[in-house]
Amino acid sequence: MKRLMLISLAVLMAAGSAFAKDFEVAKKAGEFDVTVKIDRNPPVTGDNGVTVTVKDAAGKVVKDAKVVVEYSMPAMPGMPPMNYKTDAAAKGDVYAATMNLSMAGPWNIAVKITAGGKSGSMKFAIDAK
Numbered sequence: 380m381k382r383l384m385l386i387s388l389a390v391l392m393a394a395g396s397a398f399a400k401d402f403e404v405a406k407k408a409g410e411f412d413v414t415v416k417i418d419r420n421p422p423v424t425g426d427n428g429v430t431v432t433v434k435d436a437a438g439k440v441v442k443d444a445k446v447v448v449e450y451s452m453p454a455m456p457g458m459p460p461m462n463y464k465t466d467a468a469a470k471g472d473v474y475a476a477t478m479n480l481s482m483a484g485p486w487n488i489a490v491k492i493t494a495g496g497k498s499g500s501m502k503f504a505i506d507a508k
């Protein structure tokens with residue numbers, strides 16, 4: 380019986396790591412409610428898939444927004460600041476982009492939304508492995 384419990388615990392732990400939750404941040408950007416998901420958790424050096432969900436003040440998904448993802452790393456000793464920008468393309472109810480992080484360490488992410496004559500931005504920080 381004890382052995383069976385150990386086995387089921389090991390199975391649960393393996394399943395947990397195989398289905399690790401996406402990195403997720405939800406914040407206001409002006410009037411918009413924005414949820415950003417990154418398919419690597421923690422984010423990694425190289426390609427990271429980003430999806431952005433935009434909702435209006437009424438909680439309705441906004442499908443005709445312009446969504447820009449900016450990612451930057453502050454200057455480090457011997458390294459100038461790095462700034463990148465990519466458009467996120469509409470894909471059903473979300474906007475998708477690929478963020479290529481050129482090195483490990485701290486990155487600042489800004490997501491800028493424009494829709495229906497309104498705009499807003501939200502920011503967060505990540506630590507790429």
Ligand SMILES: [Cu+2]
Binds near residue numbers: 453
């Ligand atoms: Cu750096």
